[in-house]
Amino acid sequence: MNPPAQSTLTDAANAPAPAPPVDAVGGVASTMKPVVDGLLGAAIPLRLEFWDGSSLKPKHSVATLRFMSADAIRRLLWMPNELGLGRAYVSGDIEVDGSLFDVVTAFRDSKPEGLATTSALKSLSTVVRAAKKVGALGAPLAPPPEEARLRGWRHSARRDADAIGHHYDVSNDFYGLVLGPAMTYSCAQFTQPDSTLEEAQAAKHELVCRKLGLHERPGMRLLDVGCGWASLAIHAAVHHQARVVGITISRAQADLARKRIEEAGVADRVEIRLQDYRDLAGEKFDAISSIGMSEHVGHDKIDQYFSTLRSVLGLRGRLLNHAISSVGGSKLGRTSFVGRYVFPDGELIDVGKVVLAMEGAGFEVRDVESLREHYARTLRAWVSNLESRWDEAVAMVGEARAKIWRLYMAGSAIGFEDGGVAIHQVLGVVPTETGEAGMPATRSDWG
Secondary structure, eight states: OOSOOOOOTTOOOOOOOOOOBOOOOSHHHHHHHHHHHHHHOTTOOEEEEOTTSOEEOBSSOSEEEEEOSHHHHHHHHHSOSHHHHHHHHHHTSEEEESOHHHHHHHHHHHOOGGGTOGGGSSOHHHHHHHHHHTTOOSSOOOOOTTSOOOOSSTTOHHHHHHHHHHHHSSOHHHHHHHHOTTOOOSOOOOOSTTOOHHHHHHHHHHHHHHHTTTTTSTTOEEEEESOTTSHHHHHHHHHHOOEEEEEESOHHHHHHHHHHHHHHTOTTTEEEEEOOGGGOOSOOEEEEEEESOGGGTOGGGHHHHHHHHHHTEEEEEEEEEEEEEOTTOEEOOTTOHHHHHTOTTOEEOOHHHHHHHHHHTTOEEEEEEEOHHHHHHHHHHHHHHHHHTHHHHHHHHOHHHHHHHHHHHHHHHHHHHHTSSEEEEEEEEOOOTTOOOOOOSSGGGGO
16 A cells, blocks of 8 residues: 555644635625635635635635535535545535645644534534525535445455455556556655656665565565565566565556566566465465555554464565554544545554564564655655646546545645654564574665
8 A cells, every 4th residue: 555644634733823814805705704714714825716706815825726616615514624625626626726735734734623523613503594695505415436435344355355446456557657667656765866756666676675685695585465566576586586476456456567577577586466465375485575565454454464474484584564654553534535535444553563563473673764754755756747647647547536646645745744644664584493583784784
């Protein structure tokens, strides 16, 4: 899963509030001012333009939100939180003029109380009268069809397959447009100030391989759990002659991964399986990479996950878990935009919990590294790729889905920049009975 990360539309912040807006300029704006002030916050530095051309103009504006019809207000009244805003944006009821990064930051810093509860509005009767006057009253509007609707037990094999399919089986061509030639959907490592995204992803792949010790003994057997489109598997096979088994439960990923392996000339060393991690048994590997996978596993299954991986790893074998985290852990819930539209059932596990779970499974944890700032830069590069080829993206997956990815990646970038979410690589090893781990003396061995 990558990224993944919680939306930051309503994250708390301690930044000083901007100057309040001046009076509305007639029409719908005048009628809706008390409602909008309550829903979005009177101090938010955004120009709000309504369908009749009237607007609310703050003294300082970083972007414009255009309310295309009364349906935008109706969505916010029924769901006065980030999900209501997200639905309005995805459906086209709200459009954005300006940088989406600035819009996300404005909501974060203004901390609008109304996005948490309608009780922040001055008076329910005032809201009802204003909404009725502009035609915003009515039954809840249907959510955009792109919203996930999963069934069954959370993190059962079948439901996990549906969740993965919702996110990854969108369009391989669309992912290629967003991710660029590296075709890698996880945090890159920018080792130089002027590194390109492709160079940074290659650096991340090499960092993973060296932490796993693949360079020490060519031909090692690597299991790549949640292998994506096989970019890491190809790197390990080409540069370290590794024999790789990559597993995924996304059919679209598996199909393209096999094609890319053939094109890279490593089909004799890389095997891609459509397989759930729970079905691993009866074989042994020298090393395991889990990149952007454990966010899909969930808190209740994480112990089982690491125990399963431990069962197929030989002595002195290493596991690298690369995953998004949050302090205390969190679930992408029902009112989360990312949880509904991007990563249904996604769960961010505290890095401390990851360490404990790995230790409980029999791993000796040898290294923990944060790449938080690198993920922010990665996400901004993906947004740039999407925006620079917007018309192509819309032709591939439709405007609504392109908007979903644009919003979630912009929000996630802000989250990694301000520390609301993080990403860690945790390296564990299986020592022998006498404590031999085969680890290098210092980090310098893996750069």
